[in-house]
Amino acid sequence: MPIATVNPANGETLKTYEAMDEEELERRLRLAEATFRTYRTTAFADRARLLNRAADLLDEDGAEIARVMTTEMGKPVRQARAEAAKCAKAMRWYAEHAPELLADERPAESDVKDSGASHALVRYRPLGPVLAVMPWNFPLWQVVRFAAPALMAGNVGLLKHASNVPQTALYLEDLFHRAGFTEGCFQTLLIGSGAVDEILRDERIRAATLTGSEPAGRAVAATAGQMVKKTVLELGGSDPFVVMPSADVDRAAEVAVTARVQNNGQSCIAAKRFIVHSDVYDRFAERFTEGxxxxxxxxxxxxxxxxGPLASERGRADLEELVDDARRSGATVLCGGERPDGPGWYYPPTVLAGIDREMRIHREEAFGPVATLYRAADLDEAVLIANDSPFGLSSNVWTREAAEVDRFVRDLEAGGVYVNGMTASHPAFPFGGVKRSGYGRELSGHGIREFCNITTVWHGA
Known part of the structure; x- marks a missing residue:
């Protein structure tokens, strides 16, 4: 895939970039290693000052970088501005909270004495240069939710961004440099995906994080496993959105529309499978389809x-294949389902009903504005359908019954359960999944500690 900005609204190639050669990659790896040796010793206050400055600059650049993101991958420009603002918020959150999140931990005095020590502690130390392999769908947010905690922990980052968002990738490098971080603290690598394996094998790279497809995650995890390097993976999702009879059905249907089509439906945490109790199914289906x-x-x-449009022509073709397979297998198309005429990689908001386990769309992630409706006879069947997926990123549950909430929280196989609302990431809460949605966590204290050397310090009596 060429490294290029191609406007998905009309298919026009706006800018192309040459991949970095081996000499430039080597220079950047050396720089990252050398920078880490000194940056790791900087004080939290100094790191926070730089990160807050980056947040201020991002706020100033918000409208401009939003248009760049929209032009590169097609998200509605209002959502792009909101993404930029969210990134600045996360930077400030980590600048404020990192010292407490990474503060030395003191074991219980009785345990210290029992170990034969005079005193002991647990300290969080940075690992070193971390490779981040990031996707195009949230081209700022996916990177910042790695970079902000990594930099505050004393690590340095090397970004291999998706090849269709090179301007956003270069902007991020420039943003951190303008904020005052030295050049080696955060670097963008303009390389194709084929170069990732060799870089990950380099001894100077201590860990890696990837957000993206399941095949990409498998490849990075396999290499990292051979090299015995820590990884965090956030992969696909096919999140359930369960509606029970006690729910505010009209409100659930309204939120369901946003939950499905946020970012043109190209979000791992977008609700994709709508599982509705039979008692309220018809009402929900009507309201949701109207929306x-x-x-x-x-x-x-x-x-x-x-x-807006999907980010790529291939992405639209993949989505069409899932819809066509479901239609051929007996699914009912309640709205949408047909590619529009004209330029750009548009696909209409689509609702499919009558889904069964043999359809590809039941097993695979639909990355675009396509929703699937399921009818559940009771809570047990709703849980069964919700868990009948290879993915387990997040989930949404609509009910006013406390006992039902407890049951869903206990039994849903997902990294999050959002009750009477839609899944959304926030810097204070851990984010990640189970099953084929990956492992490890981003955000919160859990996220900042993922790339730390958790060190036991023991002093003899």
């Missing part, structure tokens, strides 16, 4: 647009 039909599809740079 999907009413969405404004168009130029993502226009303020009123709610759904």
């Amino acid at each position: 999907m039909k009413a969405l404004k599809v168009g130029d993502p740079l226009e303020e009123e647009t709610e759904v």
